[in-house]
Amino acid sequence: xxxxxxxxxERSGNSPRTIxxxxxxxxxxxxxxxxxRDCGFKVREAGNAxxxxxxxxxxxxxxxxxxxxxxxxxxxxIALAHWIVHRHPMIPIILTSALPxxxxxxxxxxxxPYDLEAAVALIxxxxxxxxxxx
Amino acid sequence: xxxxxxSTGMSSSSPSAPSAHEPQTILVVDGEVLIRMPxxxxxxxxxxxxLEAVNSVEAKIVLDAGIEVNLxxxxxxxxxxxxxxxxxxxxxxxxxxxxxxLLTSHVADAAGKAADLCEKGPLLAxxxxxxxxxxxxxxxxxxxxxRA
Numbered sequence: 001x002x003x004x005x006x007x008x009x010e011r012s013g014n015s016p017r018t019i020x021x022x023x024x025x026x027x028x029x030x031x032x033x034x035x036x037r038d039c040g041f042k043v044r045e046a047g048n049a050x051x052x053x054x055x056x057x058x059x060x061x062x063x064x065x066x067x068x069x070x071x072x073x074x075x076x077x078i079a080l081a082h083w084i085v086h087r088h089p090m091i092p093i094i095l096t097s098a099l100p101x102x103x104x105x106x107x108x109x110x111x112x113p114y115d116l117e118a119a120v121a122l123i124x125x126x127x128x129x130x131x132x133x134x
Numbered sequence: 135x136x137x138x139x140x141s142t143g144m145s146s147s148s149p150s151a152p153s154a155h156e157p158q159t160i161l162v163v164d165g166e167v168l169i170r171m172p173x174x175x176x177x178x179x180x181x182x183x184x185l186e187a188v189n190s191v192e193a194k195i196v197l198d199a200g201i202e203v204n205l206x207x208x209x210x211x212x213x214x215x216x217x218x219x220x221x222x223x224x225x226x227x228x229x230x231x232x233x234x235x236l237l238t239s240h241v242a243d244a245a246g247k248a249a250d251l252c253e254k255g256p257l258l259a260x261x262x263x264x265x266x267x268x269x270x271x272x273x274x275x276x277x278x279x280x281r282a
Contacts, residue, residue: 044171051167054168055167055171
């Protein structure tokens with residue numbers, strides 16, 4: 001598997017990368033967060049865009065954001081993604097949704113329900129690209 | 135869900151971790167993410183499996199999903215009525231009597247009410263140190279083991 005070495009890197013005890021998971025559905029959030037921790041990532045959890053922003057501002061470095069598109073509270077994942085691009089342009093973003101995006105976006109997208117291993121593979125790919133400036 | 139791997143690194147001030155063969159699960163319920171996240175991370179480093187909930191609604195979803203939770207640590211300040219930490223504690227006691235509850239709040243005058251719900255004295259006042267939280271959690275979970 002092309003990403004097996006990357007997963008071994010995450011588990012090898014090297015400084016873990018931090019993923020911010022933004023998801024309003026608690027059971028989905030817990031599932032993906034625990035899977036990512038099992039893969040060796042450090043994970044921050046946010047239930048909405050406002051919490052995500054607080055973590056991005058105050059909770060130390062975040063290496064990638066995985067965010068649901070449709071969330072309550074007035075700000076969806078696409079708006080959050082644009083906020084992140086403006087303030088933290090180097091952070092890769094993955095958007096997820098059960099519905100295809102209805103407005104233009106260049107962000108990597110995972111259609112729900114998504115396979116957890118596929119999500120991890122995409123995360124590793126984006127982190128590798130970010131590290132090499134790709 | 136798979137149990138998380140062992141701690142990535144214990145701080146020099148971390149007390150002893152729970153039994154290594156079966157990490158116990160703590161559900162941290164707090165709407166202030168900058169309070170919830172550091173506590174959750176600290177408890178994970180101490181060896182617990184930690185789940186995070188933004189509010190009582192999420193907490194109930196977790197418990198009703200059949201996820202075994204050994205202790206609920208919930209903020210009792212802020213929301214009132216059915217969404218309050220006190221209401222959650224009562225609900226947990228009624229529906230999941232084996233699950234311990236530890237409440238925390240900024241509200242000093244709620245201490246008496248909380249004492250009716252929590253096993254060991256009044257609720258934990260905010261701001262709290264993580265070490266104090268850990269000791270209270272360990273006491274509550276050890277009392278459950280002694281009765282088992």
